[in-house]
Amino acid sequence: MRPLRHVKAAVITALATAACHTVLATGFSRARAQETAESSWAALPGMAAGFLLSCALMPLLLWAGMRLLGERRTFPLFLGCGALWVLLVLLYVDDVDRPSGHMPVLALVLFVAAGALLGGAGAARDGGRGAGNG
Numbered sequence: 001m002r003p004l005r006h007v008k009a010a011v012i013t014a015l016a017t018a019a020c021h022t023v024l025a026t027g028f029s030r031a032r033a034q035e036t037a038e039s040s041w042a043a044l045p046g047m048a049a050g051f052l053l054s055c056a057l058m059p060l061l062l063w064a065g066m067r068l069l070g071e072r073r074t075f076p077l078f079l080g081c082g083a084l085w086v087l088l089v090l091l092y093v094d095d096v097d098r099p100s101g102h103m104p105v106l107a108l109v110l111f112v113a114a115g116a117l118l119g120g121a122g123a124a125r126d127g128g129r130g131a132g133n134g
Contacts (some may be wrong), residue, residue, distance in 0.1 A: 005120045006117070009066065009077055010113075012061070012062060013077075014112045016065060020057050023050060027054070028096055030046050051093075055089060058082050059078040062077050062115070071119075076119075076121035077115060088107060
Protein backbone atom coordinates (compact mmCIF):
# COMPACT_ATOMS: atom_id res chain seq x y z
CA MET A 1 0.00 0.00 0.00
CA ARG A 2 1.27 3.43 -0.91
CA PRO A 3 -0.29 6.12 1.30
CA LEU A 4 1.37 8.87 -0.72
CA ARG A 5 -0.67 7.79 -3.76
CA HIS A 6 -3.87 8.28 -1.75
CA VAL A 7 -2.72 11.76 -0.74
CA LYS A 8 -1.89 12.64 -4.34
CA ALA A 9 -5.31 11.38 -5.45
CA ALA A 10 -7.04 13.44 -2.75
CA VAL A 11 -5.22 16.62 -3.77
CA ILE A 12 -5.87 16.08 -7.49
CA THR A 13 -9.52 15.22 -6.83
CA ALA A 14 -9.98 18.35 -4.71
CA LEU A 15 -8.44 20.55 -7.41
CA ALA A 16 -10.46 18.89 -10.18
CA THR A 17 -13.63 19.24 -8.09
CA ALA A 18 -13.03 22.94 -7.60
CA ALA A 19 -12.37 23.46 -11.30
CA CYS A 20 -15.38 21.44 -12.48
CA HIS A 21 -17.71 22.99 -9.92
CA THR A 22 -16.61 26.43 -11.08
CA VAL A 23 -17.20 25.50 -14.73
CA LEU A 24 -20.64 24.15 -13.86
CA ALA A 25 -21.67 27.16 -11.76
CA THR A 26 -20.36 29.61 -14.37
CA GLY A 27 -22.20 27.83 -17.17
CA PHE A 28 -25.43 27.87 -15.21
CA SER A 29 -24.94 31.52 -14.26
CA ARG A 30 -24.46 32.52 -17.89
CA ALA A 31 -27.50 30.49 -18.86
CA ARG A 32 -29.61 32.31 -16.26
CA ALA A 33 -28.40 35.62 -17.67
CA GLN A 34 -29.58 34.60 -21.16
CA GLU A 35 -32.98 33.54 -19.94
CA THR A 36 -35.70 36.00 -20.86
CA ALA A 37 -39.13 36.52 -19.39
CA GLU A 38 -40.90 35.12 -22.42
CA SER A 39 -38.59 32.17 -23.14
CA SER A 40 -37.02 30.00 -20.48
CA TRP A 41 -35.71 27.72 -23.25
CA ALA A 42 -33.03 30.27 -24.09
CA ALA A 43 -31.02 29.04 -21.11
CA LEU A 44 -30.98 25.41 -22.24
CA PRO A 45 -27.86 25.53 -24.51
CA GLY A 46 -25.82 27.30 -21.83
CA MET A 47 -26.88 24.86 -19.12
CA ALA A 48 -26.18 21.88 -21.35
CA ALA A 49 -22.75 23.26 -22.24
CA GLY A 50 -21.87 23.81 -18.57
CA PHE A 51 -23.06 20.33 -17.64
CA LEU A 52 -21.27 18.56 -20.50
CA LEU A 53 -18.05 20.50 -20.11
CA SER A 54 -17.95 19.87 -16.37
CA CYS A 55 -18.61 16.14 -16.80
CA ALA A 56 -16.06 15.75 -19.58
CA LEU A 57 -13.44 17.79 -17.75
CA MET A 58 -13.53 15.79 -14.49
CA PRO A 59 -11.98 12.51 -15.74
CA LEU A 60 -9.54 14.41 -17.93
CA LEU A 61 -8.28 16.52 -15.02
CA LEU A 62 -8.01 13.48 -12.75
CA TRP A 63 -6.02 11.52 -15.32
CA ALA A 64 -3.77 14.44 -16.26
CA GLY A 65 -3.17 15.42 -12.65
CA MET A 66 -2.15 11.95 -11.57
CA ARG A 67 0.08 11.55 -14.63
CA LEU A 68 1.67 14.91 -13.86
CA LEU A 69 2.49 13.61 -10.38
CA GLY A 70 4.05 10.50 -11.89
CA GLU A 71 1.30 7.99 -11.17
CA ARG A 72 0.14 5.34 -13.62
CA ARG A 73 -2.79 2.93 -13.66
CA THR A 74 -5.31 5.51 -12.63
CA PHE A 75 -8.31 3.87 -14.33
CA PRO A 76 -10.28 3.30 -11.09
CA LEU A 77 -9.86 6.95 -10.15
CA PHE A 78 -10.85 8.64 -13.37
CA LEU A 79 -13.56 6.17 -14.35
CA GLY A 80 -15.10 5.90 -10.88
CA CYS A 81 -14.93 9.58 -10.03
CA GLY A 82 -15.97 10.56 -13.54
CA ALA A 83 -19.17 8.53 -13.18
CA LEU A 84 -19.67 9.69 -9.60
CA TRP A 85 -19.30 13.33 -10.70
CA VAL A 86 -22.06 12.91 -13.28
CA LEU A 87 -24.32 11.49 -10.57
CA LEU A 88 -23.48 14.33 -8.18
CA VAL A 89 -24.18 16.96 -10.82
CA LEU A 90 -27.51 15.36 -11.70
CA LEU A 91 -28.44 15.03 -8.04
CA TYR A 92 -27.53 18.60 -7.07
CA VAL A 93 -28.29 20.46 -10.30
CA ASP A 94 -30.99 22.53 -8.60
CA ASP A 95 -28.61 23.52 -5.81
CA VAL A 96 -26.05 24.79 -8.31
CA ASP A 97 -28.61 26.43 -10.60
CA ARG A 98 -29.46 29.43 -8.43
CA PRO A 99 -27.67 32.66 -7.65
CA SER A 100 -24.59 31.87 -5.54
CA GLY A 101 -25.58 28.21 -5.58
CA HIS A 102 -23.24 25.31 -4.95
CA MET A 103 -23.30 21.65 -4.08
CA PRO A 104 -23.46 20.74 -0.39
CA VAL A 105 -20.02 20.80 1.19
CA LEU A 106 -20.52 17.32 2.67
CA ALA A 107 -21.16 15.88 -0.80
CA LEU A 108 -17.97 17.49 -2.11
CA VAL A 109 -15.93 16.24 0.85
CA LEU A 110 -17.26 12.71 0.37
CA PHE A 111 -16.44 12.96 -3.33
CA VAL A 112 -12.83 13.90 -2.54
CA ALA A 113 -12.65 11.03 -0.03
CA ALA A 114 -13.92 8.64 -2.72
CA GLY A 115 -11.24 10.00 -5.05
CA ALA A 116 -8.57 9.39 -2.43
CA LEU A 117 -9.70 5.79 -2.01
CA LEU A 118 -10.07 5.11 -5.73
CA GLY A 119 -6.74 6.78 -6.44
CA GLY A 120 -4.90 4.12 -4.46
CA ALA A 121 -6.80 1.25 -6.07
CA GLY A 122 -4.55 1.07 -9.12
CA ALA A 123 -1.41 0.74 -6.99
CA ALA A 124 -2.31 -2.76 -5.84
CA ARG A 125 -1.61 -4.21 -9.28
CA ASP A 126 1.91 -2.85 -9.55
CA GLY A 127 2.89 -4.27 -6.19
CA GLY A 128 3.71 -0.85 -4.80
CA ARG A 129 6.97 -0.74 -6.80
CA GLY A 130 6.54 2.89 -7.75
CA ALA A 131 5.06 5.17 -10.34
CA GLY A 132 7.48 4.37 -13.13
CA ASN A 133 6.36 0.78 -13.64
CA GLY A 134 3.67 -0.32 -16.04
